Amino acid sequence: xxxxxxxxxxxxxxxxxxxxxxxxxxxxxxxVVAYRIEGAYNAKAHTLDANExxxxxxxxxxxxxxxxxxxxxxxxxxxxxxxxxxxxxxDRDVEVGEGWNDKHFGSNEMKSLEIVGFGDVTRQMKFxxxxxxxxxxxxxxxxxxxxxxxxxQSVQFRMHFVAKFPEVVARTGYKRDFLMAGQWFPKVGVWWxxxxxxxxxxxxxxxFADFGTYDVKLxxxxxxxxxxxxxxxxxxxxxxxxxxxxxxxxxxxxxxxTTAPDTRVVEDSIGxxxxxxxxxxxxxxxxxxxxxxxxxxxKGTMRKFDEWxxxxxxxxxxxxxxxHGGEAAGxxxxxxxxxxxxxxxxxxxxLEPEFVVEHEFGHxxxxxxxxxxxxxxxxxxxGINQYMEAKVMDxxxxxxxxxxxxxxxxxxxxxxxxITYVPVADRDPLSRPAWLYMDDGSYGGxxxxxxxxxxxxxxxxxGEKTVMHGLRVYFDHYKFKHPTPxxxxxxxxxxxxxxxxxxxxxxIYGTETLDDRILTAGSKRVDWYNKAAEKKGVTVYDNEVTxxxxxxxxxxxxxxxxxxxxxxxxxRWDGKDRWHRFTWERKAKLVSxxxxxxxxxxxxxxxxxxxxxxxAGRKASSKLAGYWTLLTQWLAQALSWLA
Amino acid sequence: xHERVRSSAGLVWRHQRMVWWIFAVNLLLAWLGSLPVxxxxxxxxxxxxxxxxxxxxxxxxxxxxxxxxxxxxxxSLAPCPLGAALVFLVYLLLIDGGVITVYLxxxxxxxxxxxxxxxxxxxxMARLALYSIIPFGLLAAASGGxxxxxxxxxxxxxxxxxxxxxxxxGTLAILLVALFVRLCFDLAQARVVRDNERAVLRVLRxxxxxxxxxxxLFAKYLxxxxxxxxxxxxxIGVWVYLPHSAIGASLLVLELVTVTQIAARLWMKAxxxxxxxxxxxxxxxxxxxxTPVIEATDMLPE
Numbered sequence: 001x002x003x004x005x006x007x008x009x010x011x012x013x014x015x016x017x018x019x020x021x022x023x024x025x026x027x028x029x030x031x032v033v034a035y036r037i038e039g040a041y042n043a044k045a046h047t048l049d050a051n052e053x054x055x056x057x058x059x060x061x062x063x064x065x066x067x068x069x070x071x072x073x074x075x076x077x078x079x080x081x082x083x084x085x086x087x088x089x090x091d092r093d094v095e096v097g098e099g100w101n102d103k104h105f106g107s108n109e110m111k112s113l114e115i116v117g118f119g120d121v122t123r124q125m126k127f128x129x130x131x132x133x134x135x136x137x138x139x140x141x142x143x144x145x146x147x148x149x150x151x152x153q154s155v156q157f158r159m160h161f162v163a164k165f166p167e168v169v170a171r172t173g174y175k176r177d178f179l180m181a182g183q184w185f186p187k188v189g190v191w192w193x194x195x196x197x198x199x200x201x202x203x204x205x206x207x208f209a210d211f212g213t214y215d216v217k218l219x220x221x222x223x224x225x226x227x228x229x230x231x232x233x234x235x236x237x238x239x240x241x242x243x244x245x246x247x248x249x250x251x252x253x254x255x256x257x258t259t260a261p262d263t264r265v266v267e268d269s270i271g272x273x274x275x276x277x278x279x280x281x282x283x284x285x286x287x288x289x290x291x292x293x294x295x296x297x298x299k300g301t302m303r304k305f306d307e308w309x310x311x312x313x314x315x316x317x318x319x320x321x322x323x324h325g326g327e328a329a330g331x332x333x334x335x336x337x338x339x340x341x342x343x344x345x346x347x348x349x350x351l352e353p354e355f356v357v358e359h360e361f362g363h364x365x366x367x368x369x370x371x372x373x374x375x376x377x378x379x380x381x382x383g384i385n386q387y388m389e390a391k392v393m394d395x396x397x398x399x400x401x402x403x404x405x406x407x408x409x410x411x412x413x414x415x416x417x418x419i420t421y422v423p424v425a426d427r428d429p430l431s432r433p434a435w436l437y438m439d440d441g442s443y444g445g446x447x448x449x450x451x452x453x454x455x456x457x458x459x460x461x462x463g464e465k466t467v468m469h470g471l472r473v474y475f476d477h478y479k480f481k482h483p484t485p486x487x488x489x490x491x492x493x494x495x496x497x498x499x500x501x502x503x504x505x506x507x508i509y510g511t512e513t514l515d516d517r518i519l520t521a522g523s524k525r526v527d528w529y530n531k532a533a534e535k536k537g538v539t540v541y542d543n544e545v546t547x548x549x550x551x552x553x554x555x556x557x558x559x560x561x562x563x564x565x566x567x568x569x570x571x572r573w574d575g576k577d578r579w580h581r582f583t584w585e586r587k588a589k590l591v592s593x594x595x596x597x598x599x600x601x602x603x604x605x606x607x608x609x610x611x612x613x614x615x616a617g618r619k620a621s622s623k624l625a626g627y628w629t630l631l632t633q634w635l636a637q638a639l640s641w642l643a
Numbered sequence: 644x645h646e647r648v649r650s651s652a653g654l655v656w657r658h659q660r661m662v663w664w665i666f667a668v669n670l671l672l673a674w675l676g677s678l679p680v681x682x683x684x685x686x687x688x689x690x691x692x693x694x695x696x697x698x699x700x701x702x703x704x705x706x707x708x709x710x711x712x713x714x715x716x717x718x719s720l721a722p723c724p725l726g727a728a729l730v731f732l733v734y735l736l737l738i739d740g741g742v743i744t745v746y747l748x749x750x751x752x753x754x755x756x757x758x759x760x761x762x763x764x765x766x767x768m769a770r771l772a773l774y775s776i777i778p779f780g781l782l783a784a785a786s787g788g789x790x791x792x793x794x795x796x797x798x799x800x801x802x803x804x805x806x807x808x809x810x811x812x813g814t815l816a817i818l819l820v821a822l823f824v825r826l827c828f829d830l831a832q833a834r835v836v837r838d839n840e841r842a843v844l845r846v847l848r849x850x851x852x853x854x855x856x857x858x859x860l861f862a863k864y865l866x867x868x869x870x871x872x873x874x875x876x877x878x879i880g881v882w883v884y885l886p887h888s889a890i891g892a893s894l895l896v897l898e899l900v901t902v903t904q905i906a907a908r909l910w911m912k913a914x915x916x917x918x919x920x921x922x923x924x925x926x927x928x929x930x931x932x933x934t935p936v937i938e939a940t941d942m943l944p945e
Contacts, residue, residue, distance in 0.1 A: 176801060286803040325798030344803050400702065407883050408701060415704020422711050594692055607708060611692035618685065620694035623890045625681035630897050632673035632724035636731035637904055641825065642772045642779065643735035 028251040028313055029480035032059055033212030035255065037185055039163075040219040040242075043259075046174045048163040048218075052185055057154045060191040065148040067157075068128070068198035069141055072183035075201035076106030076166040076173075079136035081129065085203035090440040091170065106166035106173065108186060110141075116156035118146040131200045131435060139201040140189075159186050168328045171339070175326030178260040182334060183207065185255075192373065192482055199375040202435035204443045206367075206374035206381075209253040211480055217246040220259050227282045227318045228257035229337045251313075251480060252335035253371050258282065258320045266291050270299050274311035277302065281319040290342040290353045294319055297354035300396045301361045308391070308468055309365055309475050317364070319357065331356045333363030349406035355393055355413070362388045369479040377485055378434040378443070379508070383451020384471070390414055390452050391468075414456065414602055421449035422605050425513045430454075431485060453602040454507040457514075460600025461503070461555075462496055470495040506553050507603075515551035516595045517609035519579065520544070523589040537565065543590040545582045545612070549575060553603065560597035563588035570597070590614060651746075651863075651913040655906055658745050661738075662906045668734055669905065670898070676727030683715045700887050736772055740764030742909070743836040746916035760836070767835050770843050771828055778824045782817050789813040819865075826864050827854045829912055833919035853922075863914050871907035875900055 034057075039050025058064055075082035078100045085091070087099075113122045125141045149155050163184045166173040172182035189198025190210050197208060220226060222243045230249025237243050249255055266281040279298060283291050298319065302312060318337040322329040330341030338360035342353040362385040366372070372380035390413035393402035402412045424445035428437045437443040459467045473495035474488060483491075489504045506512045523541040525534060547557055557573045557580070565588035573580040582593075594611035596604065604610065655662065687709065688694040696705040710717050741761035745752055752760070789810060797806025830850035831843065840846045854861065878900030885893045 176799075284803075324803045345807070400700075404703065408887075409703050410700060411703040415702060415707075419704055419707040419711075422708060592692060606712065607693045607705070608687050608691045608712070611690075613690050613692060616685075616689040617694060617698075618689055619890065620688040620697040621681060621684035623698060624684050624688075625677050626890065626894045628680045628724070629670070629673045629677040630894065630901070632676045632727050633669050633901050635724055636669055636673060636728035637901070637908075639728045639732050640735045640908075641821075642775050643732055643739060643768065 029211035030059055031212045031251070032057055032210035033188060034215075035185070035212065036215045037255075038217040041179070041221075041259065043177065043179075043221050043224075046165045046179065048165070048181070048184065050161055050163065050185065052157075052159040052161065054157045054159070054186075054188060055154055056149075056157070056188060058149045058151050061151050062191075062194075063148045063150055064145070064191065066142055066144045066196075067155075068189040068196050069143070070183070070187045070189065070198060070201070070207075071108035071110070071139055071141060072187070072201050072207075073106040073108040073163055073165070073172070074138040076104050076169060077136075077138070079134075080139065081132055081134045081137040081200045082139070082170070082203050084134070085435065089203060089438070091203035103167040104169050104173075105164070106169075107162075107164045108184075109162045109164070110186065111160040111162060112158075113143065114158040115143070115145065116158060121146075129200055130198070131202070134200070137200050140198050157188075161186055168322070168326045171329055171332035173329065175323050175329070177262070178258070178323045178326055178329075180256070180258045180320065180322065180326070180329040180332075180339060182256045182332065183254075187254075190373075190482065193484070197373060197375075199435075202375070204378075204437060204440060205434040206378065207254065208371075208373045208375055208482075211251055211253050211371065213248070213250040214252065214255040215246070215248055216255060216257070217244060218257065218259075219244045221261065224259045224261045225263045225265060225282055226257065226259045227280060227320055227337060229255045229318075229335045230314075231316050249335065252368070254335055256334035256337050258337075258339075260323070263321075264288060266295070268295060268299075270302055272302060272306045272312060274306075274313055275315075277312055277314070278316040279319070280316060281321065283321045284323050286324070286344045287321050287342050289344070290321070290340075290346055293342075293346075293353045294321070294340055294357050297357045297396070298361055301358045301392050304392045304395060305362065305365060305388070309388075309472055310479070312364060313369075314364075317361065331360060333360045333367055335368045336364070338363070347406075350404055351393070351397060351402065354397065355389060355403060358392050358396075359385060359389045362392070365475060365479075370475055371480070371482050373482065373484075374434070376433045377431075378447040379430040379451040380483070380485065380488060382447045383430065383449075384455070386417065386448040386452040387455040388471075390417065390456065413452075417449035417452045417456075418602060420445045421453055421603075425450070425605055426511045429511050430508045450507075450603070456602045457507075457555075457600065458500070458503065460596075460598060462498060462500070466496045502554070512553040513551040513605055514553035514555060514601060514603045515549075515605045515609075516555075516557055516575070516601070517548050517550055517606065518593055518595065518612040519546045519548035521546070521590060521593045521612040522614070526585060537587055540585060540587050541589050543584045543586065543588075545590070545593040546579055547573065547582065547595055548579045549577070551605065555601065557595050558597065559593060559595050561593045562591045564591050651917050652910060654746055654749055654913040654917065655910045657749070658751070659906075661742055661745065662902065662909055665735070665738075665909070666902050666905050669731055669901070672727040672731050672734075673724070676723040679723050680715075680720050683720065684709075687712060687715055698888060698890075732772075736768045737761055737765050739768040739832060740836055742912060743833055743916050746913045747833065747837055747920050763839075764836055767841065767843050768832060771831055771835070771847070774843070774847065775824070775828050779821065782821050782824070786814065786817050789817065818868075822864050822868055823854060823861060825911070826861055826915065827851045829915035830854055830919060832912075833916045834922075836916075837919055838924065857918070860914070860918055864911055867907050867910050867914065870910075871904055874903040874907070878903070 034055040036053040037050055039048045041048050074080060077083065110122065110125060112120060113125060114120045121143055125143055127138045127141045129135065129137045130140065145155065165179060165181065168175050168180060172180055172184065187209055189196050190208055199205065214230060219242050222237055222241050226245050228247045229252055230247050232245060233248045234246040235243060262285055263282040264285055266283055268279040269276050270279060281291060281294060306312065314336045316336055320337065320339045321342065322339055324343065327341060330339050332339045340353060341356045346353060363381060366385040367381040374381055393413045399414065400412045401410045403416050404411045424442040427442040428446050430446060430450060434443060455467055470492040474491040477491055478487060485508060489501065493500055521544065523543045526540045526542050545559060545561060547559060555575050557575045558570060559582055560568060560570045561584065562568050563586065567588060569584065571582055592611065592613045596610055693705065696702040709715050738761050740763055741752065741757035744760040793806040793810035793813065796809055827850050830853055831847045834840060834846045834850060835843060878896055882893055882896050885896065
């Protein structure tokens with residue numbers, strides 16, 4: 001009863017906080033930007049006609065004389081850098097060679113731009129292409145200030161723009177009546193490390209922006225459900241078939257919203273260390289079977305992050321379930337709003353609804369609060385978050401079954417990471433800017449999976465708790481900031497009390513790969529010249545194991561050897577040379593030998609050559625060959641339909 | 644069950660030696676085709692502790708990493724099963740003449756008789772098989788088109804399940820047409836053998852006409868196809884519940900499924916052969932018939 005009373009109190013408190021629109025009193029971040037946007041959405045044309053007022057406060061400590069802005073929706077045009085790259089290397093939605101499709105057209109058209117106090121400067125807008133010089137790319141423009149902006153001074157930009165949404169691509173756009181509006185407004189770049197950082201929108205990049213506040217007022221078709229970053233602060237029926245809904249968000253660096261006529265709203269809440277957080281899910285009617293799965297995964301994830309990393313400081317989290325055909329809107333993170341992914345036929349054994357929700361919520365920490373530069377250091381949000389995904393999913397659903405848990409086959413997060421990493425292991429370093437990766441396969445395998453495997457492997461070197469402690473310290477120090485890779489490694493070194501630069505150098509800045517293997521192993525009697533029969537427990541053997549370091553990644557090697565008298569030894573080698581021979585003279589023969597016996601070096605490309613057994617175990621090869629035979633029989637029978 | 648279907652099933656049962664022979668050759672060829680795979684797998688797995696993940700369960704991650712190795716690459720090993728499947732097809736074409744003769748005459752042929760008929764009709768069976776590529780190819784193309792269309796429906800139409808239901812309905816329709824096409828060619832095979840007909844296209848044309856006029860025969864084919872699908876589903880259902888480590892039992896169950904599929908296919912051939920056996924000889928080909936394989940009977944096709 002007491003628990004129930006407390007829960008009711010917490011829920012009421014959360015509702016009140018949500019209703020007021022301000023979950024926090026003191027700013028959590030250094031608020032550089034304040035956006036006020038009012039727009040009217042034309043649901044038939046999929047356009048938004050909007051006015052934006054951006055107040056920028058110069059907290060850079062230096063005088064600014066020009067401002068770059070993103071116009072992300074202009075990426076969805078045939079000659080843009082985004083589409084050119086997508087055609088060449090693929091992105092997460094547009095397949096290589098798929099060609100241009102008019103339905104993917106999108107744009108941000110600037111109708112006017114005024115600098116308050118200096119008049120209209122629309123004609124002075126200049127499109128720039130800092131990354132590739134593509135004159136046809138219109139995703140970044142610059143404007144020179146008539147008068148330089150001194151430190152701690154503010155400047156106000158008034159813009160009138162029309163956003164034309166594409167049919168959903170790269171996590172933004174419409175599908176039938178559904179709209180997921182991401183990257184939809186002119187957005188100022190970030191002054192970072194002594195310069196403006198405002199990259200073009202690339203096929204493989206995400207975003208980077210300053211923290212601030214957002215007050216957004218949208219006129220939409222009446223009775224359509226709506227969700228957004230932050231919280232809803234008001235709604236008014238205009239009596240003409242439209243409604244105007246207002247939102248407020250603070251200490252966030254982006255604002256996304258969604259609307260659709262037929263979504264079902266599922267609401268719940270969760271009590272965490274920072275208070276009660278309202279959960280709001282906008283579900284497709286045909287996907288209601290996945291709602292409990294989303295909710296369970298979300299709550300489990302929120303609890304784990306609260307316990308392991310730190311509190312979630314916002315009042316609400318919104319989960320958007322995209323409609324069928326609109327999957328390109330799924331699996332995306334925005335501050336306090338995430339998009340999920342499921343289908344009406346999603347099997348219970350396949351945990352996609354769970355791991356997508358887990359991953360996107362994790363981004364509230366690694367992206368949302370620790371706001372790294374996703375253009376240049378994608379691994380710092382995607383990769384660290386992928387590591388957390390492995391930790392949380394394994395804890396919630398089992399290490400071997402956290403992705404697929406069917407009767408005949410299983411796979412866990414670690415397995416998924418390994419199979420995406422191994423084929424591309426030596427292609428690109430983590431430190432490479434996202435748009436310079438070889439292709440989307442390399443981008444995914446390296447930024448996501450390699451980072452996760454790097455941190456999981458590090459657990460084996462310094463301990464699981466130490467790694468998690470390091471991440472917690474890093475989070476505490478850099479939440480609501482824009483850390484660099486050097487900040488991360490320094491924070492981890494400091495938190496763990498160890499200089500791990502030798503490790504970071506290989507794992508982050510290099511393309512070194514790890515492949516330790518047992519090259520030879522066996523037992524020879526010491527008195528090999530003796531013709532007398534061998535006698536167990538009496539005959540002395542020279543047992544040898546040669547370990548070969550095939551890869552270029554320097555890691556100490558732990559070897560476990562087992563003998564036929566039941567004894568086991570574990571020995572270390574610093575892994576500096578290319579090979580090392582372990583020897584033991586004893587009255588027992590070697591039964592097996594294994595490098596990395598705890599299976600902690602997940603960066604190792606080939607787990608099969610890590611071990612050796614004296615006796616052949618043929619079960620696995622016979623089983624697979626048996627199934628191969630069977631499949632061949634069935635193939636033959638299928639073909640024999642012609643006879 | 645219809646009497647003639649039952650009698651055809653009895654025919655397959657009485658001459659089950661052919662089922663087992665075909666199964667044995669199917670298994671042998673597939674086993675031969677898997678030898679390079681087995682050798683490659685043995686090299687990697689037999690002395691590796693990692694292989695336990697594939698014995699006590701089936702870890703997809705481990706399996707995919709196994710396929711990542713150049714020495715176990717699925718792409719490099721794929722030609723073996725393809726080759727085995729092609730050889731099996733040729734083998735079936737080779738014995739088709741003998742098999743159909745057995746079903747037409749419902750008696751055990753001597754080895755010499757069997758292979759004499761097999762050899763005699765091999766090229767005609769091969770020609771029929773080549774002709775069958777055209778309709779089956781068209782059906783395969785239709786299946787591909789259906790898949791694309793259904794996916795488009797799934798993505799673009801408001802009813803979320805419409806694409807799925809269109810796909811299921813379309814696939815069923817394609818399977819029915821494929822079954823009908825097979826029936827036509829089975830009838831043609833039987834008539835080629837019974838009438839010693841050399842003009843296979845002419846026979847095919849007549850068989851098409853006959854198939855169109857024999858709804859009950861098609862219904863029998865459908866019943867056999869459903870039997871095959873049911874036994875397949877039951878077999879897979881049993882297999883799913885077997886423990887991973889019960890490798891022998893798992894393979895045994897699936898091999899039994901394989902035998903039932905072969906038996907079902909021969910059952911179809913037996914049904915069509917019996918049907919043709921009861922047809923009067925066509926006047927154009929009566930003089931070419933090898934032997935009066937059946938006695939005149941009043942049991943004409945219904």
